[in-house]
Amino acid sequence: EEKTSLLLAFQDCSPGDSPPGTPPASPLSSAWHMFPEEDSDSPQFRRRAHTFSHPPSSTKRKLHLQDGRTHGVRSPLLRQSSSEQCSDGEGRRRTSSTCSNESLNFGGTPVTPRRISWRQRIFLRVASPLNKSPSAMQQQDGLDSNELLPLSPLAPTMEEEPLVIFMSGADDTEMVEERKKSEQLRSLWRKAIHQQILLLRMEKENQKLEASRDELQSRKVKLDYEEVGVCQKEILITWDKKLLNYRAKIRCDMEDIYTCLKEGVPKSRRGEIWQFLALQYRLRHRLPNKQQPPDTSYKELLKQLTAQQHAILVDLGRTFPTHPYFSAQLGAGQLSLFNLLKAYSLLDKEVGYCQGISFVAGVLLLHMSEEQAFEMLKFLMYDLGFRKQYRPDMVSLQIQMYQLSRLLHDYHRELYNHLEENEISPSLYAAPWFLTLFASQFPLGFVARVFDIIFLQGTEVIFKVALSLLSSQEALIMECENFENIVEFLKTTLPDMNTSEMEKIITQVFEMDISKQLHAYEVEYHVLQDELQESSYACEDSEPLEKLERANSYLKRQNMDLLEKLQIAHAKIQNLESNVENLLTRETKMKTLIRTLEQEKMAYQKTVEQIRKLVPADALANCESLLRDLNCSPNNKAKTGNKP
Numbered sequence: 001e002e003k004t005s006l007l008l009a010f011q012d013c014s015p016g017d018s019p020p021g022t023p024p025a026s027p028l029s030s031a032w033h034m035f036p037e038e039d040s041d042s043p044q045f046r047r048r049a050h051t052f053s054h055p056p057s058s059t060k061r062k063l064h065l066q067d068g069r070t071h072g073v074r075s076p077l078l079r080q081s082s083s084e085q086c087s088d089g090e091g092r093r094r095t096s097s098t099c100s101n102e103s104l105n106f107g108g109t110p111v112t113p114r115r116i117s118w119r120q121r122i123f124l125r126v127a128s129p130l131n132k133s134p135s136a137m138q139q140q141d142g143l144d145s146n147e148l149l150p151l152s153p154l155a156p157t158m159e160e161e162p163l164v165i166f167m168s169g170a171d172d173t174e175m176v177e178e179r180k181k182s183e184q185l186r187s188l189w190r191k192a193i194h195q196q197i198l199l200l201r202m203e204k205e206n207q208k209l210e211a212s213r214d215e216l217q218s219r220k221v222k223l224d225y226e227e228v229g230v231c232q233k234e235i236l237i238t239w240d241k242k243l244l245n246y247r248a249k250i251r252c253d254m255e256d257i258y259t260c261l262k263e264g265v266p267k268s269r270r271g272e273i274w275q276f277l278a279l280q281y282r283l284r285h286r287l288p289n290k291q292q293p294p295d296t297s298y299k300e301l302l303k304q305l306t307a308q309q310h311a312i313l314v315d316l317g318r319t320f321p322t323h324p325y326f327s328a329q330l331g332a333g334q335l336s337l338f339n340l341l342k343a344y345s346l347l348d349k350e351v352g353y354c355q356g357i358s359f360v361a362g363v364l365l366l367h368m369s370e371e372q373a374f375e376m377l378k379f380l381m382y383d384l385g386f387r388k389q390y391r392p393d394m395v396s397l398q399i400q401m402y403q404l405s406r407l408l409h410d411y412h413r414e415l416y417n418h419l420e421e422n423e424i425s426p427s428l429y430a431a432p433w434f435l436t437l438f439a440s441q442f443p444l445g446f447v448a449r450v451f452d453i454i455f456l457q458g459t460e461v462i463f464k465v466a467l468s469l470l471s472s473q474e475a476l477i478m479e480c481e482n483f484e485n486i487v488e489f490l491k492t493t494l495p496d497m498n499t500s501e502m503e504k505i506i507t508q509v510f511e512m513d514i515s516k517q518l519h520a521y522e523v524e525y526h527v528l529q530d531e532l533q534e535s536s537y538a539c540e541d542s543e544p545l546e547k548l549e550r551a552n553s554y555l556k557r558q559n560m561d562l563l564e565k566l567q568i569a570h571a572k573i574q575n576l577e578s579n580v581e582n583l584l585t586r587e588t589k590m591k592t593l594i595r596t597l598e599q600e601k602m603a604y605q606k607t608v609e610q611i612r613k614l615v616p617a618d619a620l621a622n623c624e625s626l627l628r629d630l631n632c633s634p635n636n637k638a639k640t641g642n643k644p
Helices: 002-012 027-032 076-083 087-101 118-126 134-141 162-222 233-248 254-263 267-284 298-302 309-316 332-347 355-365 370-383 386-390 395-411 413-421 431-436 444-457 460-472 474-479 483-493 499-511 515-538 543-614 617-632 634-642
Strands: none
Touching (some): 267 370, 267 444, 332 370, 355 386, 355 431, 386 395, 395 413, 395 431, 395 460, 395 515, 431 460, 444 499, 460 499
């Protein structure tokens, strides 16, 4: 009977027939529905864990043990064979061994192994026995898929309840999720901190970029002028090499510098080249200690006050009024110019401030910063000797006018005679050229080229440029017949030249050499001055001349006295203004003090009223008597007597 029942069971589970009905749903099977299933189509799959506390990943499909069809009641033969199983998984092993032994027919011939049904395959992949060792599991993984497997779909008996196992698995998943959340939060914090650091770095870089943009924009505005001559790329490379020597403070060959300067100077590097030329001059010519400027820094000078402040402020609007850097009233250009002129007026007390210095300082500011321009202004004034022509006595300017007249007399006699016939002295047209270094009347491109040569050759460049200008326009000047036409031509028409004419004048300046003549003319001027003084002393009959000289000296003294008085008046005005400011500040402080005292008085009055409300009338009378006694004491009388 047992064999027949087993045979019927084998026939019932054959591949051709439908598998047996699924048992009714249990808590364990309902828990199985929540766990995902591995893909049945894949040839290699991993077995499920031994317990329900380690469910597979949630990305796979969920397990459904029930079929779509209506399930019938379990067959009696299968129920009978499954009822013979033992506890703790022994029945499963017995069933598998029985099935393997019964694979032979009654005659002893082996029966071909049957294929497993799809429901058994799903069941065996999901419900693995708990008491199996990992080595046995690995051996079972190595079996062939066609091997005969147990028929019973019942789950193994478990020591714990399924709900408890499921809840413990849920707790483990919650702990894993909490760990993941904490790690995610840490990673998010790290990302946020890293992003904040990146943002701060980007803000700093943006600030640097904005500052560089502002600097480039201001530099573009400063260099807004038409350059005279074109600087080739080869010359630019040569200047870059020269500037490396400037940073290293190395002497360079003057002939090489002369040829490079003659070829041209790039507008963008002009300020650095001027500083390079100044350094080369200082390396070769050391200024005596008596002639050196005071060792006071630019920042310290800006903190002081100058007596020339009013004159400087008046001339700010007159200095390069059409240039965009200086055109804005009290803009960046005018403020820088004011600081520079103020610092130099405090540094050089003898010269102070003169109108022509503002144009020289303005040209320097267009090509470099304030401190660099201050150093270059000191170089021009002290090292090259331009400060002599800005002294109050103007003796050096008179010598320069004499030298220019002598140059015209020796090299351009007809032009000299024409100007003398119309009584036009060099001081009428050439004084602004010398005091402003041609910056007040001529285009900035031409003025910049003149500055290039001045930093190399010094003061004689002004004579060369003036002589070249007059000689180039000699024919047109000779056509002017009267005083007004000649002066108008020299002040308006002569500066209005085209670029080619300016280039010709610059080339002529490089080719000229008049240093010996200038020195001879200066000596000649001093000799003539001495002769005139001696002749004036020798002539006793020259009473009218003496009277005129006395009157002239008297007027000069009066003029000097008036200037001193004016300076004293300016100083007094500044002191009075400072006193007024101090008084205003004291007044505001006193007003605030009075307000605080009034507030304290009101508070004290309120407290006294509150105390009177709280203290009885008898106590108040006693207090008033005590106060009277205190007021009648000799010390209080003395105090009250001292009061006005």
